[in-house]
Amino acid sequence: MSHQPEVVAKEKAVAEKRASSYQSVRPNVDIHEDKEGITLLADIPGVSREALDIQIDNEILSIDGRVELPVPNGAKADYAGNQTTRFQRSFSLSKELDGEQVEATLKDGVLALRIPKRQEFKPRKIEIRTA
Amino acid sequence: MFARLNGFDRSLTDNFMHLESEMERLFEAAGLRGLHHTAKHSVQPQMHIGSTPEQVDIYLPVAGIDPKAVNISLERNQMTISGQRDVEKSDSAKLVKKERFDGEFRYQINLPDDVDQEKVEASYEQGVLHVKIARREAAKPRQITIQ
Numbered sequence: 089m090s091h092q093p094e095v096v097a098k099e100k101a102v103a104e105k106r107a108s109s110y111q112s113v114r115p116n117v118d119i120h121e122d123k124e125g126i127t128l129l130a131d132i133p134g135v136s137r138e139a140l141d142i143q144i145d146n147e148i149l150s151i152d153g154r155v156e157l158p159v160p161n162g163a164k165a166d167y168a169g170n171q172t173t174r175f176q177r178s179f180s181l182s183k184e185l186d187g188e189q190v191e192a193t194l195k196d197g198v199l200a201l202r203i204p205k206r207q208e209f210k211p212r213k214i215e216i217r218t219a
Numbered sequence: 220m221f222a223r224l225n226g227f228d229r230s231l232t233d234n235f236m237h238l239e240s241e242m243e244r245l246f247e248a249a250g251l252r253g254l255h256h257t258a259k260h261s262v263q264p265q266m267h268i269g270s271t272p273e274q275v276d277i278y279l280p281v282a283g284i285d286p287k288a289v290n291i292s293l294e295r296n297q298m299t300i301s302g303q304r305d306v307e308k309s310d311s312a313k314l315v316k317k318e319r320f321d322g323e324f325r326y327q328i329n330l331p332d333d334v335d336q337e338k339v340e341a342s343y344e345q346g347v348l349h350v351k352i353a354r355r356e357a358a359k360p361r362q363i364t365i366q
Contacts, residue, residue: 118316119314120307120314121313122311129319133280197282197346
């Protein structure tokens with residue numbers, strides 16, 4: 089059985105653009121899909137747990153994290169590649185994903201979101217009764 | 220497509236966003252979706268270097284690496300930071316979207332001439348590599364008192 093729905097988390101362009109500003113950056117993400125659900129990994133280096141806000145509203149998942157570098161007082165910026173202050177990105181979740189059951193972990197600047205599929209969309213094995 | 224951008228009721232930001240979505244639409248129509256995508260994602264956080272008379276601080280955002288696998292060397296005033304990042308792979312899962320960097324990285328940074336080779340400290344926190352290099356005493360500005 090290889091028929092699997094294609095994309096389960098689609099980028100939500102409208103919501104994201106409304107929230108974005110010049111200083112915000114879209115974090116790069118990987119999305120893995122398996123039979124039970126999806127795992128979304130996002131690179132958000134420099135964002136602490138406290139500075140990270142993840143919301144699910146109306147099947148729209150939004151990630152918003154602020155970068156806080158412990159720059160010493162009075163430091164002169166010799167080279168600031170780009171003054172990133174914020175990571176922002178939104179996705180629209182497909183109906184088969186259960187937004188109520190999201191698990192989030194943050195380690196070394198990588199955010200991992202595990203979103204399971206709703207029970208009725210998980211593959212079930214049908215027992216064949218012997219006649 | 221430009222006719223729609225002329226409305227005065229739209230703010231500049233709105234116009235910009237509108238342009239972006241128009242671009243997206245055009246790229247998609249031309250079958251270049253991937254290309255536009257890559258361009259949009261090329262803006263990623265870069266290195267930040269700051270200095271005080273006492274030290275130079277380098278902040279390099281590299282999420283999800285093993286700090287033990289990072290090599291930092293300082294030769295005269297040239298610092299090299301290299302390492303490798305291996306992103307998570309799975310046999311049972313299908314990769315629906317792949318944007319995160321996977322592989323080796325290498326940065327070469329020219330530091331001020333007065334950095335002290337002996338006093339280099341590095342730490343890794345929240346996916347940001349922080350290298351602190353002290354500057355030599357003699358190089359620090361001294362206040363001369365007039366008698």
